[in-house]
Amino acid sequence: MDDFERDLSRLMRDTRQHTPYEAEHRQRLHAGIRARRRARMLWKAGGSAVAVAGISVGLALLPGLLTRAQPPADHRPQPSTSPTVQVDTTPTTDAPDPSPTPTRPESTAPATTGGVTPSGTTSAPSDPTPSATPSTSRSTSAPPTPPPSPTPTTVPPSVLESEEPSASASIE
Amino acid sequence: MEQIRGADGFDEFAAARWSALLHVARLLTGGDRQRAEDLVQEALVKLWFAWPKVAEQAPEAYVRTVLVRLAARSARRRWWGERPVEQLPDRADPGDMSSAVAERSRLEAALALLSPKQRAAVVLRYYEDLPEAQVAQALGCPVGTARSHASRGVARLRQLLSDAVRPVG
Numbered sequence: 001m002d003d004f005e006r007d008l009s010r011l012m013r014d015t016r017q018h019t020p021y022e023a024e025h026r027q028r029l030h031a032g033i034r035a036r037r038r039a040r041m042l043w044k045a046g047g048s049a050v051a052v053a054g055i056s057v058g059l060a061l062l063p064g065l066l067t068r069a070q071p072p073a074d075h076r077p078q079p080s081t082s083p084t085v086q087v088d089t090t091p092t093t094d095a096p097d098p099s100p101t102p103t104r105p106e107s108t109a110p111a112t113t114g115g116v117t118p119s120g121t122t123s124a125p126s127d128p129t130p131s132a133t134p135s136t137s138r139s140t141s142a143p144p145t146p147p148p149s150p151t152p153t154t155v156p157p158s159v160l161e162s163e164e165p166s167a168s169a170s171i172e
Numbered sequence: 173m174e175q176i177r178g179a180d181g182f183d184e185f186a187a188a189r190w191s192a193l194l195h196v197a198r199l200l201t202g203g204d205r206q207r208a209e210d211l212v213q214e215a216l217v218k219l220w221f222a223w224p225k226v227a228e229q230a231p232e233a234y235v236r237t238v239l240v241r242l243a244a245r246s247a248r249r250r251w252w253g254e255r256p257v258e259q260l261p262d263r264a265d266p267g268d269m270s271s272a273v274a275e276r277s278r279l280e281a282a283l284a285l286l287s288p289k290q291r292a293a294v295v296l297r298y299y300e301d302l303p304e305a306q307v308a309q310a311l312g313c314p315v316g317t318a319r320s321h322a323s324r325g326v327a328r329l330r331q332l333l334s335d336a337v338r339p340v341g
Contacts, residue, residue, distance in 0.1 A: 004326070004330050005298065005326060008294075008298050008326065008329060008333075009298040009299065009301075011275060011279050012199060012279065012295070012298055012299040013299065014272065014275070015195075015272065015275060015276035015279055015280075016191075016192075016195045017191075017195065017276075018191050019190065019191045019194050019195075020190075020191070021186060021187040021188075021190035021191070025190065025209075025213075026183070026186075026187075028213060029186065029213055029216055029217065032213055032214070032216075032217045033217050033220050033221075036217050036221070037221075040221075
């Protein structure tokens with residue numbers, strides 16, 4: 001610290017004036033504190049009101065969002081059954097091995113249903129088509145039908161019903 | 173008159189430190205008494221809300237930091253500039269100009285020509301005798317920057333005050 005800095009320090013201290021803390025200052029300070037406290041309370045009240053409004057809007061919208069989310073959940077199980085169909089049909093396709101296109105297994109499917117018709121009446125409505133298919137179905141399904149008919153026939157009908165649209169479309 | 177409650181010892185602190193705080197604020201504002209009073213009051217209002225946390229620790233340091241930052245902020249506001257008034261404020265007669273008043277006026281006029289950061293650094297370093305680390309903390313900047321502000325401020329004051337005492341002609 002050089003001479004100038006010492007002088008500067010002394011000058012700053014020497015020029016200090018004593019100013020008493022008067023009642024006027026005190027009142028003004030307290031008024032400032034009250035105003036500030038009021039402003040803070042208003043801000044807090046406004047903030048909490050906005051928070052409550054936001055939460056209530058959120059709660060009001062939440063059920064609507066949940067109900068919208070449900071329909072896709074209902075649709076999903078349907079496609080999930082179709083893969084099981086493929087698993088079930090693979091054994092059947094193994095027998096008529098040369099199935100390059102899905103049309104052939106479909107042609108065999110009616111044959112199995114045709115064999116089941118006595119037990120299941122649901123296959124009767126699909127009978128109009130068998131008139132065209134019986135010749136092929138009988139020729140191909142004659143050897144394998146006896147063993148698989150008890151177990152797989154019960155599962156495929158419902159499954160084949162789901163695939164029917166594509167099968168009937170291809171046939172038609 | 174409604175009393176403000178919830179801050180034991182605050183009034184005593186304000187009464188004890190009012191004069192010193194006002195002098196610091198006056199140095200920080202370059203001699204503007206009205207603005208200095210406003211700054212001290214605003215700093216004390218802020219202190220009142222922080223009083224429960226600060227009272228047992230260092231209320232003086234807290235209010236000093238608030239004061240420095242308020243002074244720097246208020247210096248950036250345009251409306252602190254000169255405003256036209258209908259009547260000129262009272263001025264001291266030439267006969268009243270004692271040497272102490274003249275020195276103070278000279279110092280305040282020189283301080284007013286510094287930048288707010290330089291002024292704050294010089295006041296905290298040479299009036300409050302704070303170490304550089306505390307000056308930097310109050311200014312909210314690195315120690316090197318605070319040191320730079322202080323040294324540049326002193327250099328500028330050296331030039332201004334030597335010009336002021338230089339004999340004319």
